[in-house]
Amino acid sequence: MTTFSPQTQTSSPSPSPKSSLLPLYGMMAEFETPAQIMEAAKKVNAAGYRFWDCHVPFPVHGLDKAMGIKRTILPLLVFGAGMTGTIVGFCLQAFTNAASFSIWALVWVTGYPFLISGKPLMSVPAWIPIIFELTILLSALSAVGLMFLMNGLPRLSHPLLSNIRFRRATDDRFFIVIESRDPKFLRSKTEAFMKTLGAKHIEVVEDR
Amino acid sequence: MSASITAVADLSDRSIMGDDRLVRTSRMAYVVAVISLIAAAFVAWKQNDPHGLAMIWLQNGIFVLTLSLGAFFFVMIQHITNAGWAVAIRRIAEAQAANLTWIWVLFLVPMFWLLITNREWNGFGHGLAIIWPWADMAYLTEHSPAEGAIVAQKTAFLNPTFFMIRACFYFAFWALATRWFLSTSRRQDQTGDATLSTKMRYAAAPCLILFALTSTFAAVDWIMSLSPAWFSTMFGIYFFAGTCAGGFSIIAIGCLRLQAMGYLRGVITAEHYQDIGKMIWAFGIVFWAYIAFSQYMLIWYGNLPEETVWFLARQVGDWAWVSVALLLGHFIIPFLFFISRWMKRWRGTLAFGALWMLAFSWIDIYWLVMPVVPHDVATFTTYDALAAAYATTSTGLGNPLNYLMLVGFIGLSIGSATGRLSRGSVLCRRDPRLNESLQFENI
Numbered sequence: 001m002t003t004f005s006p007q008t009q010t011s012s013p014s015p016s017p018k019s020s021l022l023p024l025y026g027m028m029a030e031f032e033t034p035a036q037i038m039e040a041a042k043k044v045n046a047a048g049y050r051f052w053d054c055h056v057p058f059p060v061h062g063l064d065k066a067m068g069i070k071r072t073i074l075p076l077l078v079f080g081a082g083m084t085g086t087i088v089g090f091c092l093q094a095f096t097n098a099a100s101f102s103i104w105a106l107v108w109v110t111g112y113p114f115l116i117s118g119k120p121l122m123s124v125p126a127w128i129p130i131i132f133e134l135t136i137l138l139s140a141l142s143a144v145g146l147m148f149l150m151n152g153l154p155r156l157s158h159p160l161l162s163n164i165r166f167r168r169a170t171d172d173r174f175f176i177v178i179e180s181r182d183p184k185f186l187r188s189k190t191e192a193f194m195k196t197l198g199a200k201h202i203e204v205v206e207d208r
Numbered sequence: 209m210s211a212s213i214t215a216v217a218d219l220s221d222r223s224i225m226g227d228d229r230l231v232r233t234s235r236m237a238y239v240v241a242v243i244s245l246i247a248a249a250f251v252a253w254k255q256n257d258p259h260g261l262a263m264i265w266l267q268n269g270i271f272v273l274t275l276s277l278g279a280f281f282f283v284m285i286q287h288i289t290n291a292g293w294a295v296a297i298r299r300i301a302e303a304q305a306a307n308l309t310w311i312w313v314l315f316l317v318p319m320f321w322l323l324i325t326n327r328e329w330n331g332f333g334h335g336l337a338i339i340w341p342w343a344d345m346a347y348l349t350e351h352s353p354a355e356g357a358i359v360a361q362k363t364a365f366l367n368p369t370f371f372m373i374r375a376c377f378y379f380a381f382w383a384l385a386t387r388w389f390l391s392t393s394r395r396q397d398q399t400g401d402a403t404l405s406t407k408m409r410y411a412a413a414p415c416l417i418l419f420a421l422t423s424t425f426a427a428v429d430w431i432m433s434l435s436p437a438w439f440s441t442m443f444g445i446y447f448f449a450g451t452c453a454g455g456f457s458i459i460a461i462g463c464l465r466l467q468a469m470g471y472l473r474g475v476i477t478a479e480h481y482q483d484i485g486k487m488i489w490a491f492g493i494v495f496w497a498y499i500a501f502s503q504y505m506l507i508w509y510g511n512l513p514e515e516t517v518w519f520l521a522r523q524v525g526d527w528a529w530v531s532v533a534l535l536l537g538h539f540i541i542p543f544l545f546f547i548s549r550w551m552k553r554w555r556g557t558l559a560f561g562a563l564w565m566l567a568f569s570w571i572d573i574y575w576l577v578m579p580v581v582p583h584d585v586a587t588f589t590t591y592d593a594l595a596a597a598y599a600t601t602s603t604g605l606g607n608p609l610n611y612l613m614l615v616g617f618i619g620l621s622i623g624s625a626t627g628r629l630s631r632g633s634v635l636c637r638r639d640p641r642l643n644e645s646l647q648f649e650n651i
Binding site for chain 2: 051061062075079117118119125128129
């Protein structure tokens with residue numbers, strides 16, 4: 001079993017007197033099984049909270065749906081980035097292979113027309129590998145980069161990481177955290193609401 | 209994760225056991241096939257063109273072969289990766305792949321018949337040479353000495369005897385392997401023995417290696433050697449990519465049809481359809497285009513006459529339109545059509561896309577098999593002169609014999625596969641990973 005054993009705590013929120021001076025990050029509810037957190041997530045979603053999240057040690061299928069999370073628009077953005085790569089790849093080669101090219105109606109720019117094995121200067125088959133690679137490159141970079149951006153990553157710290165109990169989110173516990181910035185968040189009301197979820201433990205998280 | 213079940217899978221006999229619904233479908237397919245083949249025989253007799261008939265026979269034979277080879281590959285790849293998601297649809301692929309137990313009749317019988325007959329055929333040569341020019345070196349050398357000189361160096365490999373031995377080996381392997389995978393999977397239906405899954409996983413590895421070799425050599429033997437002086441090292445894998453397009457599409461259509469008939473209710477879900485769609489998209493569309501372009505670009509760049517003639521034959525006359533149609537219809541349009549997840553999850557769009565890919569994999573095989581490299585190609589000084597001389601080259605796509613044979617062969621294939629499904633369970637119902645498959649979700 002787990003080597004980490006948190007000290008005995010009561011089931012009520014128990015901020016230490018010292019930490020109550022710290023700003024509030026949110027309220028955290030701890031569950032023991034995926035089924036419990038699934039039910040609880042449905043209720044939190046139905047209650048109309050927006051700034052909240054589930055933290056689970058492994059992917060729980062269907063949790064996204066229970067939380068009412070909309071599908072990400074990342075694929076669309078990646079498609080756009082990929083198409084940008086396609087067009088850039090094409091234009092880059094058309095431009096550099098062009099014998100002469102009027103640019104911005106003012107300057108005559110000469111490309112680098114180079115005859116290769118008797119092929120026409122504008123020979124699309126030879127360009128496909130570059131176009132393909134640029135498409136893949138921009139898609140892959142934008143997929144990773146935008147994923148980080150949209151998740152607010154990278155960040156050096158997070159209030160939840162200072163919480164002792166929360167460490168078990170990587171082991172065998174399931175957490176729901178409602179953030180204090182949620183418009184519907186009111187410490188007393190949210191606490192009362194969380195008690196109806198059937199959590200094993202409820203706790204206040206400070207913004208350390 | 210019991211909380212995540214969305215639709216309840218119906219595992220009653222009515223839903224998972226083959227019965228008279230499938231028997232009726234099977235009979236109907238056979239009836240359509242027999243009528244088409246009789247009509248085809250009549251048309252062929254009227255046309256009196258043994259060479260044309262042999263080519264159309266070969267082309268459609270290879271097309272139905274690719275459907276089963278693709279399904280066979282699907283079965284093996286799921287076993288070797290120990291894939292849980294595919295358990296719900298694997299039996300359909302197994303039944304389709306098991307067509308390889310009899311498809312040899314469509315090939316070997318006519319091949320042997322051509323081999324043993326020595327009659328003159330329309331002045332074109334005799335025997336196997338009616339399709340494969342290397343089979344009659346005397347005729348080839350006499351009519352196109354340049355090609356004959358090249359092909360003469362390949363006769364150690366390309367000769368009727370070795371050709372038939374190889375063909376027998378491919379078919380023997382395919383027939384035995386697909387039969388074994390189906391019967392082992394069925395044995396598990398009875399016994400529920402989990403070690404059979406392990407056995408199939410172990411068997412999948414050597415079978416995949418043999419599959420790669422046999423499908424490559426089969427493509428070289430039966431398609432590439434139609435132009436025996438020509439060669440491409442990409443050819444085998446191009447053929448393989450094509451088999452994936454057809455094979456995965458027929459699996460998707462099989463699943464959709466079975467569900468429409470009332471089988472596998474709640475067993476196959478949008479999640480499975482999305483994954484089949486992904487495989488069609490990845491293997492049959494993107495990978496196919498990647499390989500097709502790789503083959504084209506190397507030959508185009510190298511610009512060696514003995515290599516480019518093959519593509520030349522595919523861009524003169526009406527063939528240019530078929531080539532463009534293939535680029536659009538086998539890659540660009542389905543690539544954009546299937547890129548969204550919803551297009552793979554909705555049954556209507558998946559069915560449309562899969563039928564589209566089937567149609568274009570037929571055209572792909574047609575494009576591989578049918579064009580004839582101009583024999584007087586060396587007498588032209590410029591490309592334009594040759595293109596002008598062959599501007600009226602017909603593709604033969606208007607010939608009704610194509611479609612009668614296609615319906616006939618497809619009918620036999622569907623009749624056989626559905627008949628096979630009707631004689632047992634249409635689901636690998638006691639596979640240890642069935643539950644995983646039923647609850648499978650794309651993240």
